[in-house]
Amino acid sequence: MKIYRNLYIVINAVNGSNFQIEQQCPQCGAPIILDEADRILSCKFCRTRVYLAAEDIFHFYIPPAGGISEPIYFIPYWRMKGLSYTIKEKDLNIEYQGRSFSYSITSTVNGIDIANKYFDINFLSLDSRLLPHSLGLRPQAMKLKFVGSNPNEGKFLKFSPASRDAFINDYQTRNGGIQKAIFIGETASVIYSPVYCLGDRVYDAILKKPLDLQKKDAEVEQTLISSAEEKWHVEFIPMLCPDCGADLPGEKDALIVFCDNCHSAWSPSNKNFIKVKFLTWQEKEEDITYLPFWQLKVKVGGIQLETYADLIKAANLPKVYSEEWTKTPLYFYAPAFKLNPALFLRWCRQLTATPHPKDLIANFPVKKIHPVTLPINEALESSLLTLVSLIANKKHLAELLPSLNITLEDYSLVLHPFKISSSEFVHTKIGFGMEKSALNLGTYL
Numbered sequence: 001m002k003i004y005r006n007l008y009i010v011i012n013a014v015n016g017s018n019f020q021i022e023q024q025c026p027q028c029g030a031p032i033i034l035d036e037a038d039r040i041l042s043c044k045f046c047r048t049r050v051y052l053a054a055e056d057i058f059h060f061y062i063p064p065a066g067g068i069s070e071p072i073y074f075i076p077y078w079r080m081k082g083l084s085y086t087i088k089e090k091d092l093n094i095e096y097q098g099r100s101f102s103y104s105i106t107s108t109v110n111g112i113d114i115a116n117k118y119f120d121i122n123f124l125s126l127d128s129r130l131l132p133h134s135l136g137l138r139p140q141a142m143k144l145k146f147v148g149s150n151p152n153e154g155k156f157l158k159f160s161p162a163s164r165d166a167f168i169n170d171y172q173t174r175n176g177g178i179q180k181a182i183f184i185g186e187t188a189s190v191i192y193s194p195v196y197c198l199g200d201r202v203y204d205a206i207l208k209k210p211l212d213l214q215k216k217d218a219e220v221e222q223t224l225i226s227s228a229e230e231k232w233h234v235e236f237i238p239m240l241c242p243d244c245g246a247d248l249p250g251e252k253d254a255l256i257v258f259c260d261n262c263h264s265a266w267s268p269s270n271k272n273f274i275k276v277k278f279l280t281w282q283e284k285e286e287d288i289t290y291l292p293f294w295q296l297k298v299k300v301g302g303i304q305l306e307t308y309a310d311l312i313k314a315a316n317l318p319k320v321y322s323e324e325w326t327k328t329p330l331y332f333y334a335p336a337f338k339l340n341p342a343l344f345l346r347w348c349r350q351l352t353a354t355p356h357p358k359d360l361i362a363n364f365p366v367k368k369i370h371p372v373t374l375p376i377n378e379a380l381e382s383s384l385l386t387l388v389s390l391i392a393n394k395k396h397l398a399e400l401l402p403s404l405n406i407t408l409e410d411y412s413l414v415l416h417p418f419k420i421s422s423s424e425f426v427h428t429k430i431g432f433g434m435e436k437s438a439l440n441l442g443t444y445l
């Protein structure tokens with residue numbers, strides 16, 4: 001697995017730059033430019049709106065330069081961009097200082113630290129030591145296309161999903177993580193780069209220049225010919241409510257769409273929409289914007305965390321013990337939208353540590369909903385971070401971590417009421433605020 005070490009490079013110097021995708025309208029054929037994060041295609045010519053879906057992650061390719069008559073082979077690269085959190089063990093030096101006398105005692109305790117960083121990487125996703133390890137510097141102005149949009153484009157080599165696990169293991173080792181690195185707000189896709197063979201050389205089909213293969217061109221050509229072929233295409237789901245047939249509105253990067261007519265919520269899955277449970281913490285006031293949060297019922301192996309009383313104990317929360325807490329189920333919460341890293345974790349922690357509201361209403365007609373841009377599986381990953389940051393006994397936790405496993409038992413989306421001021425969103429029920437700029441920053445992920 002060592003071969004993937006140091007094989008990735010940063011392709012975009014600036015966080016927030018996304019690739020653009022060129023796609024024809026499936027209805028009228030008009031050319032449409034999409035952003036990499038877009039999930040809804042809207043055609044301004046024929047007014048068609050479709051949801052872009054796939055069985056797995058999106059597959060794009062970089063179109064080859066014109067005038068190449070040789071067969072084109074497309075080499076797969078993983079692209080990942082977003083935020084990673086690493087859970088590290090660290091020695092905390094705690095200094096006790098006397099107030100009235102000048103003395104200090106330093107002691108070292110085992111602590112746990114959560115570090116985060118932005119990343120934007122790509123790496124070869126094919127078992128080959130000879131092919132270029134990354135996409136290299138490609139101009140951002142270059143437009144990608146969905147694999148499958150032109151059946152005669154060439155041969156797309158089957159990508160190896162194992163390369164992603166190898167990458168994650170390596171990433172974790174390099175960052176000193178004691179637990180699997182957690183990726184949140186990530187864009188993961190496969191990007192194909194074209195090559196062709198001419199004479200006894202293999203050429204980059206974008207630059208039309210030979211690859212530097214150290215005279216192993218014949219060997220690489222053999223790999224290209226013998227590799228399995230990938231068949232993939234994007235699915236277009238009509239933006240119609242499966243229950244009532246009404247048009248589904250939605251921001252272009254929305255992962256969940258809400259029906260205004262019958263008050264249902266839908267999550268696209270491969271070829272159709274699947275219903276998502278959602279609850280609203282209703283606010284009677286006017287002018288409320290609802291922010292979506294994932295509410296997760298999880299099973300944590302190794303720690304007793306069934307009820308809110310269990311959490312009070314494990315996290316040493318300053319709450320007065322009440323019999324009621326022993327009957328209140330514990331839910332983990334995570335923002336269902338992208339948010340700056342420190343705030344993201346703070347909201348996970350604050351909402352998880354607040355007892356579950358009792359007056360939630362199902363299928364409430366909500367007018368203003370902030371788009372859901374963070375999927376449930378990433379919210380699930382975040383529950384480990386929430387747990388790590390909440391548990392009071394870090395030493396015990398450090399021992400538990402390697403064997404800790406979290407499984408999702410049930411989930412729903414909960415819409416929380418916020419009032420917008422000039423610079424802040426304020427939760428009308430619990431009073432916590434969220435700067436508007438933190439949400440804007442999140443959208444760059």
Ligand SMILES: [Zn+2]
Binds near residue numbers: 045
């Ligand atoms: Zn159209």
Ligand SMILES: [Zn+2]
Binds near residue numbers: 243259263
């Ligand atoms: Zn409907």
